[in-house]
Amino acid sequence: MANSRFSAVEQAFQREPAMASPPAPETSSYYGCNVFNRDIMRKYLSSETRRIVYESIERGATLNNAVAEHVAAGMKRWAMDMGATHYTHWFQPLTGGTAEKHDSFAEPHKHGTSLEEFSGSRLCQQEPDASSFPSGGLRNTFEARGYTAWDPSSPAFIMGDCLCIPTVFISYTGEALDYKTPLMRSVSAAKKAASDILKYFDMGDAEVCSYLGWEQEYFLVDSALYAQRPDLILSDRTLIGHDSARNQQLEDHYFGSIPPRVLEFMKELEFEGYKLGIPLKTRHNEVAPNQFEIAPVFEDMNLAVDHNLLLMSLMRSVAERHKFKALFHEKPFKGINGSGKHCNWSLGTVDGIGLLSPGKTDEENLRFLAFMANVLKAVYDNNGLLKASIASPSNAHRLGANEAPPAIVSVFLGMQVTAAFEELLGTKDMVKIKGKKGFSVGIHQIPELLIDNTDRNRTSPFAFTGNRFEFRAVGASANCALPMTVLNTAVAHQLKQFKKAVDKRIASGSPAMKAVLDETREIYRSCKDICFDGNGYSEEWKKEAERRGLDVETSVPVMFEHFTAPATIEMYKETGVLSEVELRARNEVAWEHYSKKINIESRVLSDLAYNHIIPVAIGFQNVLLDNVLKCKALFTDAEFKKYSLQEVQQIKEIAEHIDKIRVMADEMDKMCDEFSELEAREMAIEYHDKLVPCIDEMRAHVDRLEMIVDDQMWPLPKYRELLFIR
Ligand code: ADP
Ligand code: MG
Numbered sequence: 247m248a249n250s251r252f253s254a255v256e257q258a259f260q261r262e263p264a265m266a267s268p269p270a271p272e273t274s275s276y277y278g279c280n281v282f283n284r285d286i287m288r289k290y291l292s293s294e295t296r297r298i299v300y301e302s303i304e305r306g307a308t309l310n311n312a313v314a315e316h317v318a319a320g321m322k323r324w325a326m327d328m329g330a331t332h333y334t335h336w337f338q339p340l341t342g343g344t345a346e347k348h349d350s351f352a353e354p355h356k357h358g359t360s361l362e363e364f365s366g367s368r369l370c371q372q373e374p375d376a377s378s379f380p381s382g383g384l385r386n387t388f389e390a391r392g393y394t395a396w397d398p399s400s401p402a403f404i405m406g407d408c409l410c411i412p413t414v415f416i417s418y419t420g421e422a423l424d425y426k427t428p429l430m431r432s433v434s435a436a437k438k439a440a441s442d443i444l445k446y447f448d449m450g451d452a453e454v455c456s457y458l459g460w461e462q463e464y465f466l467v468d469s470a471l472y473a474q475r476p477d478l479i480l481s482d483r484t485l486i487g488h489d490s491a492r493n494q495q496l497e498d499h500y501f502g503s504i505p506p507r508v509l510e511f512m513k514e515l516e517f518e519g520y521k522l523g524i525p526l527k528t529r530h531n532e533v534a535p536n537q538f539e540i541a542p543v544f545e546d547m548n549l550a551v552d553h554n555l556l557l558m559s560l561m562r563s564v565a566e567r568h569k570f571k572a573l574f575h576e577k578p579f580k581g582i583n584g585s586g587k588h589c590n591w592s593l594g595t596v597d598g599i600g601l602l603s604p605g606k607t608d609e610e611n612l613r614f615l616a617f618m619a620n621v622l623k624a625v626y627d628n629n630g631l632l633k634a635s636i637a638s639p640s641n642a643h644r645l646g647a648n649e650a651p652p653a654i655v656s657v658f659l660g661m662q663v664t665a666a667f668e669e670l671l672g673t674k675d676m677v678k679i680k681g682k683k684g685f686s687v688g689i690h691q692i693p694e695l696l697i698d699n700t701d702r703n704r705t706s707p708f709a710f711t712g713n714r715f716e717f718r719a720v721g722a723s724a725n726c727a728l729p730m731t732v733l734n735t736a737v738a739h740q741l742k743q744f745k746k747a748v749d750k751r752i753a754s755g756s757p758a759m760k761a762v763l764d765e766t767r768e769i770y771r772s773c774k775d776i777c778f779d780g781n782g783y784s785e786e787w788k789k790e791a792e793r794r795g796l797d798v799e800t801s802v803p804v805m806f807e808h809f810t811a812p813a814t815i816e817m818y819k820e821t822g823v824l825s826e827v828e829l830r831a832r833n834e835v836a837w838e839h840y841s842k843k844i845n846i847e848s849r850v851l852s853d854l855a856y857n858h859i860i861p862v863a864i865g866f867q868n869v870l871l872d873n874v875l876k877c878k879a880l881f882t883d884a885e886f887k888k889y890s891l892q893e894v895q896q897i898k899e900i901a902e903h904i905d906k907i908r909v910m911a912d913e914m915d916k917m918c919d920e921f922s923e924l925e926a927r928e929m930a931i932e933y934h935d936k937l938v939p940c941i942d943e944m945r946a947h948v949d950r951l952e953m954i955v956d957d958q959m960w961p962l963p964k965y966r967e968l969l970f971i972r
Pocket of ligand 2: 539
């Protein structure tokens with residue numbers, strides 16, 4: 247068995263970088279060539295059809311059947327010209343990731359012939375046999391109808407031989423069964439609410455967008471070594487493994503030069519990504535060995551989420567070609583940094599005015615402070631819900647650990663914005679000078695370039711970075727649609743409250759700008775407790791946060807309860823994002839998913855311990871026993887005491903670890919049986935409270951054995967091998 251580990255290590259160490267691809271042509275010459283974008287539409291759709299499609303993209307207008315037929319015909323011709331033979335509705339079920347079922351364009355006809363067909367109705371709607379996707383009870387399996395419906399705002403694309411059509415996924419009765427539907431609803435709610443506020447600033451016609459720029463972190467592991475780790479294969483993380491003597495303590499990996507093998511992988515990934523119109527911009531080494539990051543330029547949120555999911559699938563397949571496995575788990579290796587997916591979020595107009603960017607005039611700065619205050623209030627009121635939106639069994643390993651966001655959501659504003667707000671608290675009346683409407687807001691101008699990198703607080707889960715907020719708590723494996731939906735919804739809801747309050751002030755005689763200013767001041771006063779610029783990892787902050795009434799819960803299943811709290815249900819209903827039934831169903835899915843993940847981990851760990859670790863430990867124990875018995879025969883009593891007692895001690899230590907492992911395995915087994923009768927919520931809570939600690943405890947014994955047992959006998963690739971492959 248030991249042999250297979252060594253041959254995997256040998257393979258991994260000796261691998262040459264994949265053949266360098268020929269020099270890529272200029273990116274612009276092939277960018278987006280696999281996307282049914284406006285350039286391509288010009289070739290395949292009539293100008294009238296295009297006009298209606300653009301309108302649908304921009305304003306969400308529905309397409310009638312005749313237009314759908316035209317679009318389908320054009321798309322089919324393009325796809326076939328590109329060599330595609332199949333099409334699929336590409337959607338985002340609650341399992342995470344994406345789903346697709348390929349259908350051939352070929353339709354069999356009479357007399358043994360066939361013809362390529364693709365109708366408007368096939369483009370617009372499909373009914374995948376989706377009975378096995380989680381729905382939290384929204385769809386009984388015998389009533390297994392789920393529909394996918396085309397989302398014209400995210401362009402179709404070609405992957406391999408398949409035309410992929412981004413779609414939403416809904417039940418027979420219209421409930422959302424995916425992540426895209428609520429995301430799109432939340433984007434509309436945020437747009438509408440923000441536009442309404444812009445009316446106070448004479449910008450009522452401005453079209454508002456919600457933007458997202460994600461930063462995807464990931465690990466790469468050589469595929470031969472990966473194949474030797476059943477825990478990585480089955481549970482996406484290493485469940486055992488002793489620290490490598492050297493890991494990230496030298497801090498030499500971050501922004502270091504990219505290893506040639508990895509660089510070849512990245513180049514091909516970018517090439518494939520550009521063909522799909524993903525605006526990739528940045529690539530670099532991350533903090534941990536074998537950890538990297540890739541980030542595009544920010545985009546319209548719906549598209550950005552699709553692009554992130556698309557890139558994750560691309561990464562998996564391109565990595566295979568380079569004999570790597572891409573790991574998105576938030577904590578694949580214990581003791582070194584985990585992977586996040588920072589979500590840079592902002593609101594802005596399509597003409598490029600950032601609503602979270604300070605301006606040059608008083609009025610622009612008031613607009614900035616008003617939107618900022620509303621975001622702060624939304625985060626303050628929903629800090630527990632925002633945490634729930636990023637909570638998962640895998641991200642739980644990052645939260646609260648000393649490298650990543652703490653398990654408390656607070657906002658880092660930076661000195662200058664904080665100063666502006668504090669000044670606002672101090673001013674009672676507006677100073678009556680210039681300004682378009684004869685008012686100045688009475689606060690000093692805020693420099694446009696607010697915060698340079700040195701003023702950044704890396705411990706904050708939600709940080710203002712000059713023109714956007716960076717939600718850093720999102721996990722690397724997550725579909726960022728969920729946290730972005732919560733954020734859009736909370737901000738939309740808050741902006742609506744704001745508008746009501748401002749209108750009330752105006753109705754009682756206050757000039758509009760003064761009403762906005764006064765309300766902004768009040769909001770900031772009421773929620774400034776969400777702001778925290780100190781060290782988010784410290785013990786004092788935990789106490790202080792609790793005193794401020796922020797959510798300090800650390801149990802993931804309990805965090806999920808925020809989704810069905812009365813205030814959340816009301817907020818989601820009022821913004822039209824999800825109904826109570828949908829919210830409850832989603833929580834069922836989340837709880838079930840949590841339990842299943844922990845259940846799998848405990849079973850994989852027990853299997854590994856029984857089949858891989860205990861036999862090897864016994865084998866090594868026998869070597870020691872044999873030696874000790876021989877020494878006993880040879881040595882005098884005094885010599886035996888002097889030379890062999892430590893070895894005897896070690897034999898006992900091994901016996902002790904093996905015994906503990908067996909006891910834990912039995913216990914975990916029993917627990918899984920017991921929990922199987924519980925309701926989803928209770929089950930997840932039990933798994934969290936009782937089983938997770940067992941997994942950690944059992945691991946400690948195995949990791950200790952790894953230190954004791956002869957390296958030649960150890961069956962699984964070790965951290966130092968998994969993490970330092972070039
Ligand atoms: P850092 O690692 O310093 O946080 P990166 O350059 O890795 O920054 O990523 C920053 C991300 O934020 C990029 O995707 C960038 O396009 C995005 N971004 C920049 N401005 C905005 C904005 N106004 N709204 C949303 N995202 C933005
Ligand atoms: Mg970054």
